[in-house]
Amino acid sequence: xxxxxLLMWGVAYASVAVLARPHAAATTANLTTGCVRGFDRNADYxxxxxxxxxxxxxxxxxxxxxxxxxxxxxxxxxxxxxxxxVQCGTPPPRDEAADQTITIPISSLYAASPTxxxxxxxxxxxEALTGVSRLRDLTGGEIAxxxxxxxxxxxxxxxxxxxxxxxxxxxxxxxxxxxxxxPLSVIRSAGIPVVANTEWLEHTALAxxxxxxxxxxxxxxxxxxxxxxxxxxxxxxxxxARAKAASPQPSVMTGRSTNGMFVIAGGRSYVxxxxxxxxxxxxxxxxxxxxxxxxDLEAQVRRAANADIWINGGGWSNRTQMLQDEPxxxxxxxxxxxxxxxxERRLQASGHNEYWTRSVTHPDVVLADLVRIFxxxxxxxxxxxxxxxxxx
Amino acid sequence: xxxxREITVLSGLVVLLAAAFLASLxxxxxxxxxxxxxDALTGVSNGTDPVAxxxxxxxxPRALTALFAGAALGVAALQMQTLFRNPLADPFVLGISAGAxxxxxxxxxxxxxxxxxxxxxxxxxxxxxxxxxxAVAGALAVxxxxxxxxxxxxxxxxxxxxxxxxxxxxxxxxxxxVAFSQPERLQQWAQWGFGSxxxxxxxxxxxxxxxxxxxxxxxxxxTKQLNALLLGEHYARSMGVAVRPxxxxxxxxxxxxxxxxxxxxxxxxxxxxxVPHICRGLLGTxxxxxxxxxxVLIGGIAALAAQTLALLPGATGxxxxxxxxxLLGAPVVVVVLLRARRGTAAV
Numbered sequence: 001x002x003x004x005x006l007l008m009w010g011v012a013y014a015s016v017a018v019l020a021r022p023h024a025a026a027t028t029a030n031l032t033t034g035c036v037r038g039f040d041r042n043a044d045y046x047x048x049x050x051x052x053x054x055x056x057x058x059x060x061x062x063x064x065x066x067x068x069x070x071x072x073x074x075x076x077x078x079x080x081x082x083x084x085x086v087q088c089g090t091p092p093p094r095d096e097a098a099d100q101t102i103t104i105p106i107s108s109l110y111a112a113s114p115t116x117x118x119x120x121x122x123x124x125x126x127e128a129l130t131g132v133s134r135l136r137d138l139t140g141g142e143i144a145x146x147x148x149x150x151x152x153x154x155x156x157x158x159x160x161x162x163x164x165x166x167x168x169x170x171x172x173x174x175x176x177x178x179x180x181x182x183p184l185s186v187i188r189s190a191g192i193p194v195v196a197n198t199e200w201l202e203h204t205a206l207a208x209x210x211x212x213x214x215x216x217x218x219x220x221x222x223x224x225x226x227x228x229x230x231x232x233x234x235x236x237x238x239x240x241a242r243a244k245a246a247s248p249q250p251s252v253m254t255g256r257s258t259n260g261m262f263v264i265a266g267g268r269s270y271v272x273x274x275x276x277x278x279x280x281x282x283x284x285x286x287x288x289x290x291x292x293x294x295x296d297l298e299a300q301v302r303r304a305a306n307a308d309i310w311i312n313g314g315g316w317s318n319r320t321q322m323l324q325d326e327p328x329x330x331x332x333x334x335x336x337x338x339x340x341x342x343x344e345r346r347l348q349a350s351g352h353n354e355y356w357t358r359s360v361t362h363p364d365v366v367l368a369d370l371v372r373i374f375x376x377x378x379x380x381x382x383x384x385x386x387x388x389x390x391x392x
Numbered sequence: 393x394x395x396x397r398e399i400t401v402l403s404g405l406v407v408l409l410a411a412a413f414l415a416s417l418x419x420x421x422x423x424x425x426x427x428x429x430x431d432a433l434t435g436v437s438n439g440t441d442p443v444a445x446x447x448x449x450x451x452x453p454r455a456l457t458a459l460f461a462g463a464a465l466g467v468a469a470l471q472m473q474t475l476f477r478n479p480l481a482d483p484f485v486l487g488i489s490a491g492a493x494x495x496x497x498x499x500x501x502x503x504x505x506x507x508x509x510x511x512x513x514x515x516x517x518x519x520x521x522x523x524x525x526x527a528v529a530g531a532l533a534v535x536x537x538x539x540x541x542x543x544x545x546x547x548x549x550x551x552x553x554x555x556x557x558x559x560x561x562x563x564x565x566x567x568x569x570v571a572f573s574q575p576e577r578l579q580q581w582a583q584w585g586f587g588s589x590x591x592x593x594x595x596x597x598x599x600x601x602x603x604x605x606x607x608x609x610x611x612x613x614x615t616k617q618l619n620a621l622l623l624g625e626h627y628a629r630s631m632g633v634a635v636r637p638x639x640x641x642x643x644x645x646x647x648x649x650x651x652x653x654x655x656x657x658x659x660x661x662x663x664x665x666x667v668p669h670i671c672r673g674l675l676g677t678x679x680x681x682x683x684x685x686x687x688v689l690i691g692g693i694a695a696l697a698a699q700t701l702a703l704l705p706g707a708t709g710x711x712x713x714x715x716x717x718x719l720l721g722a723p724v725v726v727v728v729l730l731r732a733r734r735g736t737a738a739v
Contacts, residue, residue: 137574158571258583259658260454260590261710294583296421296703296710297590298450305442324521327593331445351574 030220032105032125035089039065045087048223054233055210057201060217065090068098069217074196075178083195085217102193105220106172110155113177114138114357116197119215122361123224130171131155139354163187173218203290204273205363206233212361236277236364239371243279246375252280253304253334255292256313257326262300266293271312274363278370283307301331309373310334311387314342318391341373343386355386398682401674405689409459412696416455417447419705449594457592457600458695461653464604465660466667466691467611468649470683471642473668474618476548482664483650486538486555486643488531489661490562492654493585495530496523497566500581501573523584524596524655531651534558539644548639586712587658589699600656607649608688614642615680622678662718663698666725667691673728694721 030048045065052058057072067085074081084098092101110131111117117138120126126146132138133156135147146152155166163183166174167190174187178198188194195218199211209232216225252275255264265271266289267282275282283304287293295303304310310332316322319340322329329335343366346354359366369387372379418429424443430436432447468483476485484490499522538558542551570578592600617638620628625635653660671686672678694717702716 158568160571258580258591259588260450260592261583261588263579263583292579294710298446298703299421301442301446301450302422305445327595328445328449331442331449 030105030222031087032220033107034105036087037089039090041065045090046220046222048220048226050213050217050222050225052210052213054204054207055199055202055214056207057198058211058214063093066093066096067104067217068096069214071196071198073178073198073201075180075198076201078178078180081196083193087220100188100193100195102173102195102218104218106218108171108173109218110153110166110169110171110174112156112175112179113197115177115199115211115360116175116215117143118358118361119212121358122212122228123216123219123221125219125221128219131166131169131174133157133161136350137352137357139348139352139357143357161187163190166192175215199360201290203268203270205270205277205360205366206236208270209361209363232362232364236367239364239367240277240279242378243277243367243371243375246279246378249279249281250308250374251283251304251306252309252311252374253283253300253307253332254310254312255300256315257297257300257329260297262295262297263292264295264300265312266290274367274370275311278367278374280309280370280374297328301328304334305331306333308334308337308339310340311370311373312343313340313390314344316340316342316390320392322390338389338392339373340390341387342390343369345384345386345388359386395677398675398677402682402686402689405686405693409689409693409696412693412700413455413459416458416696416700417451419700419703420446420451421703421705421710422446423705450590453592453594453597454589454699455696456597457589457657458699459692460601460604461589461657461660462663462667462691462693462695463688464607464649464653464691465664466671466687466694467608467684468646469664469666470668470671470680470687471611471618471646474622474680475639475642475646476552477622478552479669480665481552482661483646484559484654484659484661484664485552486647487534487557487559487562488647488650489654489659490559490566491530491532491534492527492651493530493566493659494562495526495528495533496584497569497581498530499523499526500584501569501577521596527655528651530562531647531654534562535644535647535651538647539640542643543640551643584658585714587660587714587717589657589695589713592656596656600652603652604649607645607652610641610645611649611684614638614645615684618642618680619678622680657713659714660717661714662721663691663694666721667694669725670694670728673731 028047030046036045041064043064046062046067049062050060052060059070061068065087069083069085071081081099082097084093084096084101085104086092086101088103088105107128108130109128111129112133114137117129117132120129121142126142129146129152131153135152135154138147153165153169155162161181161183163186166187170192173193173195175195175197176184178196178201184194197211197214199208202208210229212229213222213225216222254271255262264284267284267287268290269292272282272285316325319335319338322335334340343355344353365385368379368382369384372382372384373387418426424447428443429447432444465483472481472483472485473479538555541554545551545554570581617633620631620633621638628635650664667687667690670690671683675682675686677683698713698717698720701720702711702713704711
């Protein structure tokens with residue numbers, strides 16, 4: 001009876017396949033919620049992997065049931081930190097040293113910076129947000145709807161983190177903006193993982209935006225993050241290539257004056273990189289600062305009096321009022337020709353600007369605005385998202 | 393009246409002041425050849441030339457501001473130290489700079505608060521002008537409170553402590569504002585705290601200069617009364633000095649000087665305490681007819697020198713003015729004090 005035997009084998013094989021199915025499913029995609037059942041030491045639980053291409057301050061290595069994530073500086077000038085992200089339902093590795101061990105995917109996140117919230121929006125995982133440092137720093141429709149559910153707590157309303165609140169609410173994890181403070185050690189010692197997201201230490205807008213993958217690591221949302229970032233990056237590069245080929249390349253100045261001191265974007269800052277990528281020549285390109293730099297008004301006049309375009313000042317309702325604020329603005333050609341551009345198109349009456357929340361993860365949009373300013377013919381159909389000229 | 397030592401020292405100081413003033417026009421964060429500086433000052437060069445703009449609209453008003461601010465703080469400090477017979481007194485002992493800080497903090501940090509927007513909005517002011525207005529308002533509010541109380545309290549030491557308490561209370565409010573503010577605004581706030589003469593433009597100088605001159609004149613006419621106060625209230629009374637009005641006037645005048653400087657230049661702390669000690673040490677006298685002009689000169693020299701050094705001539709960076717003043721000034725005061733102690737007692 002070879003046929004019957006064959007049939008019996010067939011049934012047996014099919015039932016094994018059906019029984020093994022939950023496990024098989026877990027290895028075709030990352031599990032974005034819940035835990036795995038029946039740990040298999042040989043299974044790769046993270047078929048979707050993130051690769052950092054532009055961000056220099058973060059690294060991830062994949063093991064079968066956990067990820068090792070290293071952040072180069074936990075805060076500006078601080079030490080590196082190593083995080084173990086262990087798939088829920090699998091045993092934590094015994095021989096791995098780590099500063100923090102986090103069970104993933106996390107189900108509730110306390111986020112210190114509006115930028116982290118922006119990443120959650122992009123990943124479609126805003127429901128994981130249960131805490132922010134200050135509610136009034138958040139803007140945007142989706143975020144407002146999430147806040148309206150009442151499930152988002154405020155944990156640092158007065159700058160200082162309320163460690164008691166965080167510990168009593170027990171979120172899966174707290175993500176800081178790369179800062180160290182006493183309340184954080186209290187939270188850590190209470191068993192709540194604290195991880196640093198130092199996106200703002202990166203030198204280019206793309207590198208900063210790539211930290212969406214860092215947020216994704218904790219949610220097992222690598223597939224989505226890879227796609228989002230990859231598409232955004234190709235849009236950015238294509239546009240940048242066209243802008244860099246355009247001529248003439250206008251000279252660009254940045255900043256605003258307070259008490260005769262100009263706070264400008266540093267020559268190695270992401271803003272300087274954006275200007276170059278948008279086909280502009282930054283007048284302080286040789287400056288060594290990676291963040292902002294303060295220069296004397298005199299130095300700015302000497303350097304930028306003939307700059308074609310002035311970006312990233314702000315706080316002015318019109319150009320007449322700019323002069324009341326600082327009469328020496330009239331020394332700049334960009335002022336006289338009306339080429340003063342600020343990212344305040346979506347500034348709210350309360351003084352909050354959605355730019356700070358949403359622009360970091362979408363540098364392609366910022367770039368498009370800048371290209372429209374620097375090379376109008378290239379982008380005549382582009383609707384400004386953030387920038388506007390200061391009215392007369 | 394004046395000894396030859398006093399004449400020598402005072403004329404030496406005049407020369408030094410002129411040199412410091414010139415240096416602050418010639419040296420800056422960018423290098424401008426002397427020839428071009430002179431062309432810009434004498435109006436030979438074109439008004440749209442960046443170098444001329446730098447010299448005429450940045451360096452010259454800044455140097456004048458430093459001169460007036462230094463003189464104002466030096467004289468105000470002298471008045472307060474004599475009035476309270478306390479070598480640690482400065483123009484801000486009555487909580488003036490805390491009051492000004494609070495006004496500024498409301499504008500810079502509390503932009504979301506309706507009340508502040510209303511206040512500066514009603515005045516039609518924004519930016520630096522709003523900051524100045526708020527500082528004046530804050531300083532005057534505290535000054536008003538303190539003088540109200542001081543008019544009822546006889547003992548200067550009590551007034552001093554009251555001023556201190558007002559200052560602490562107001563600073564506490566500032567701390568609360570800082571805690572609730574947005575990070576971007578904190579930078580502007582910190583910058584105001586560094587102190588600066590660079591924000592005073594010609595436009596603002598038209599208000600700043602007359603105000604300080606009035607305060608200085610108030611001090612100049614009261615030198616005799618100050619001399620009498622130095623010897624104690626009973627003595628002053630027996631000399632026919634109306635102690636209470638003199639005290640109120642001196643206190644108000646000195647506080648106004650402090651308030652005006654703080655409003656336009658930020659909280660410049662060190663000059664206000666150091667200048668009188670240098671004056672007394674150099675001149676070896678406690679006669680206010682000599683000390684007041686000396687305080688004007690030394691205050692001006694110190695402010696101009698600190699301003700020029702803070703710009704780190706040739707480099708693009710700028711050091712906080714307050715830091716430069718204290719770092720360079722503290723050793724000077726120590727040397728002058730130790731030398732003077734060997735001869736006569738200071739204060």
